[in-house]
Amino acid sequence: MGDNFQFFDIILFGMIAAFLVLRLRAVLGRRKDDEAAGKNDERFTTEAHENDNDNENDNIISLPSSEERKVEQDQKALDPEDKLLIEVVNHIPNFDKIEFLVGARTAFEMIVEGFAAGDRELLSNLLNEEVYGNFEQSIADREKDSLILENTLIRIVDCQIIEGSVDGSDVFITVKIISEQINVTRNNEGDTVDGDPEHITTITDIWTFSRNTNDKDPNWELVATRSVE
Numbered sequence: 014m015g016d017n018f019q020f021f022d023i024i025l026f027g028m029i030a031a032f033l034v035l036r037l038r039a040v041l042g043r044r045k046d047d048e049a050a051g052k053n054d055e056r057f058t059t060e061a062h063e064n065d066n067d068n069e070n071d072n073i074i075s076l077p078s079s080e081e082r083k084v085e086q087d088q089k090a091l092d093p094e095d096k097l098l099i100e101v102v103n104h105i106p107n108f109d110k111i112e113f114l115v116g117a118r119t120a121f122e123m124i125v126e127g128f129a130a131g132d133r134e135l136l137s138n139l140l141n142e143e144v145y146g147n148f149e150q151s152i153a154d155r156e157k158d159s160l161i162l163e164n165t166l167i168r169i170v171d172c173q174i175i176e177g178s179v180d181g182s183d184v185f186i187t188v189k190i191i192s193e194q195i196n197v198t199r200n201n202e203g204d205t206v207d208g209d210p211e212h213i214t215t216i217t218d219i220w221t222f223s224r225n226t227n228d229k230d231p232n233w234e235l236v237a238t239r240s241v242e
Contacts, residue, residue, distance in 0.1 A: 101177040101184055104226050110174065116233065117188050117222065118172050124235065125194070129164035131156065141223070141236045159201040167193040167213055175219075185236070187221040217241040 095110070102108050120139055127135040131152045137145055155162060169192045176187035193215055197208035221237035224230075 095174070098174065098177045098186075100179050101186060104179050104182075104184055113186065113233075114172055114174070114188070117190070117220070118169055120222070120233075120235065121169065121172070121190050121192070121218075121220070122166060125164060125166055125192075128152070129162045129196075139235055141234050144235050144238060147238075155198075160206060161199045161201070163195075163197045163199065163208075163210075165195040167195065170215070176221075182225050182227045183223055184226060185221055185223045186233075187219060187237075189241075190218045190220060192216055192218070 098108070098110065123135065124139055126132075127139075128148055128151070133149060133152065136148050140148060169190060171189070171191040173189055174186055175189050176185075178185045193213050195208070195210060195213055197210045198206045200206055217240065219239045219241060220235055222233040223236045224233045
């Protein structure tokens with residue numbers, strides 16, 4: 014009887030041991046599978062990143078330097094509504110609208126002040142032959158009548174491009190400049206002949222600047238003017 018109990022105990026312990034071994038193998042096997050899956054997931058993620066990087070690299074197009082500048086300037090200088098300047102940009106790849114408008118403002122100030130002062134040398138460097146001829150004639154008429162033009166440019170209210178065109182190698186850009194000025198004409202005795210020194214007038218000018226793309230001189234010159242009443 015005792016031997017039977019002992020034999021039964023051995024069988025019971027054997028079954029328990031076998032059960033524990035199976036459980037241990039199940040746990041170890043699952044952990045191993047999980048680790049393998051984790052490694053596979055990690056590899057997939059890594060490969061996905063690598064593929065993303067490859068795709069990004071595939072999307073990068075090397076551009077010639079001139080074309081690169083053109084694209085950059087298109088994005089920086091042109092607004093969607095500035096389609097009128099596309100033709101200009103095609104002829105002047107490094108054209109910058111902001112720089113041009115700054116230059117136009119500066120030229121406007123210099124020309125207005127130069128005209129009032131009768132500075133022919135300054136005007137001849139900024140105007141083309143036809144416009145300079147008109148300005149010079151007005152200066153000569155003032156001098157003949159012993160008149161003095163006093164100009165005070167209070168401020169430039171607005172300066173915007175309203176037209177751009179190309180004719181052969183000549184590029185034209187027209188700007189509308191709105192300014193506030195005080196203009197007074199006096200005789201040689203100082204009496205006011207025209208204008209009011211206390212009155213600020215808002216003036217709208219339409220000026221066209223041009224440059225030849227074949228010319229080494231990058232400067233623009235004033236080729237046409239008119240005022241809007």
